[in-house]
Amino acid sequence: MKLSAIKAAVAALVLAATPALAQDKLLNVSYDISRELFEALNPVFAEAWKAKSGNDVTIEQSHAGSSKQARSILEGLPADVVTFNQETDVNMLAKGGMVAENWREAFPNGASPWYSAPAFLVREGNPKNIQNWSDLAREDVQVVFPNPKTSGNGRYTYLAAYAFGLRENNGDHEATQEFVRKIMANVPVFDTGGRAATQTFVERNIGDVLVTFEAETRQIAAQYADRGLVPITPPVSLFSAFPVAVVEENTEKNGTTELATEYLNWLYSPEAQRIVAEGGNRTANEEVTAEFADKFPQVELLTVEDVFGGWDKIESEHLASGGILDQVFTNQ
Amino acid sequence: MTRVLLIGAAFVLTAVLVVVPLVYIFVQALSAGWGAYVANILDPGTLHAIWLTTLVAVIVVPVTVAFGIAAAWLLSKFTFPGRGLLITLIELPFSISPIIAGICYLLLYGRQGYLGGWLAQNDITILFALPGIVMVTMFVTTPFVVREVLPLMQAQGSDQEQAAVTLGAGGWQVFRRVTLPNIRWALLYGAVLTTARAVGEFGGVAVVSGSIRGKTNTLPLQVELLFNDLNVVGAFAAATVLTLIALVVLVAKTVLERRAGRH
């Protein structure tokens, strides 16, 4: 009796869910704080793709800590492309056979369409006068940044602090580790993603300084203009590449390899790079860099290669179980 | 005197503990005005989350009801070895954290889990898609129908059914003509509870959803996602939809209780 009504309702629901037209579709699995960035980028790409191929395209988004995302993909999250903030996380996919071994050569600039650096966001008027990494180790300073084990953002912060420590201590690893240990001990909570750390700092009012990508410090300071938060880019930081890759294992199955490649290539176009720079990220595009020159202070950016001898060494010496990170991360 | 004092305390405490948090959801959702509220509800991500949550409930509730009937029939009409084990398995999801359910599913159905390789070979997708969300929701809602129906079936005994069988009725006939009329209110009641729990599931789904915006985000996950997008008003707007569902559930529950009481 009522069964027919239920059937009709189910049919209506199914119809409502079926897209009117078959569409090109891409799942971009990304890091936590790139939510707003890709929300700005994707519609512009959709237009460009429509003009080029005549097809509509939907870009689906998933955001969380970069390493968590890599693990989800290894567990079956059907990503077509990844836009991460750390090479280690793409490498993890390469090791799992999801991404080509030579993914760095697939796109310009080591497959990194933009970059940033860990920077600080402090409370109104900078009451604790936090200017540089050495201030983070002070006893009176509470620091907030995400968990280096789940978040690429947090890992860059750890590495940047380490790089700064090495330089201050003339390459003395023991003194550097003591310095980093002090900073880690000043962190009351390690959230699993960059955005959760921002929430902790902004909404929960925990900590004197948030360490996160420069892009996020700018965006949050602007969004919470009434709070008077001050973004500070320290004089020395670590060059943070944001690598992208096509997850071939999945795109071959989905038939999206071409679209995925096109999407990632488009991120290098002046059009996309301008949006990227507006979002507070630094780019390698000279024209765009010149346009936004006053927005980004000239600071010294150390590189992973120069300081640590590359990501392989970081993985084996720092990130491996029982490695240096585990030794200084005493409150994990 | 005691009476007035106790009733007063009951009202004040319930207002503080239950009513104000409920009202506050609407206050927050409307804090930026009706226009912003409507815009937040009509956000495609939120609309899709509403649709997905509905779909999950539409799949989960009938299956759980069918299971509940079968299990209640089995446990009330027959004694057999292993009966206690079955009851424990049915009850366990009630007191277990849904996060644990999610972890179990990841360890089993993840690509690197025990069945992961086999599932991938056969092109079966469970995690980070509808099947995983549905199955975890079934896990957490397993006990609800059985809990309502079993005690009733046990209390009513099997005499009526046995008489019907003796008179030559078949199994389905007995169930539809004799058992079902006796348990229908309890059954509906269990279905209502299941719906509430299915719609609101958060922890377990958080582990297996992959939080793809506009695709595998259920409504409770959408609330969290909007909150992390630093869109607090939007999060509360999405929350009002869940709250309204909860209020409908409550009304249905009250009505059913009265009906059941009369029978």
Added chain:
Amino acid sequence: MSPASAPAVRARAVLPGFRLTLGTTVLYLSIIVLIPIIALVLTGAGIGPGRLWAIITAPRTLASLRITITAAAIATVINAVYGLLMAWVLVRYRFPGRRLLDALMDIPFALPTAVAGLSLTALYSANGWFGAVLEPLGLQIVYTLGGIVLAMSFTSIPFVVRAVQPVLEELDPALEQAAASLGSRGFTTFRRVVFPAIMPAWLGGVTTSFARSLGEFGAVVFIAGNLPFKTEIASLLAYIRLEEYDYEGAAAIALVLMVLALVLLFVSNMVQLRAARYGAVTA
């Protein structure tokens, strides 16, 4: 222990449907509940006892378990008192608004826990209605143990009320009248006559409430602040370990919580069994 071995079945008579219902029940429980739990147990067994012990006794794990149990215990005490009060008022008194009050008891069950967490957090934070009053008094609720207690109390409100209500309704008022006629005063009557009768049901509700609080996640993560060693609950730690790709850590903590749930289930069944027996005696 093959449940399907037909001769062991003492079919109470000729009722059909044993195979069908057994098949359905076992199939559903296997796919949805049992096999996933076995995967957890296998993972736990694969860790090895030494490592398992090391994970469970790590300071952060122990702290998270202590915080979870402490908060759940306080929340349960609150609900034990509040639930008893509500059951008493709803059953024994007639007053305008009683039906509404009765229906409100189910709100915490019907409302998704994440929504409850979101609302409580906003309400008790410095610029929320309650927080604006409490924080100047030096009472901070959000991001403290108090917040966890609050969230757990909210989500487990229905259990004690709903357990006690029916028993109280069944209780013969003649007993109390007899006690009163013998000169017993209100509270003494309650303590001596009423409470012993409803105690098993009350204890059952308290146990359920405690179990539910131990497992609560959605409401707590919003309001707790999730600071390790201070406000990090065990199920959140399991979730974090999972995100860290530390499956062993996640599985070990999940196993501890599951064993805890099983023990409570056992206790609750014992209490209910007693309650049933008690009910049989008074009837």
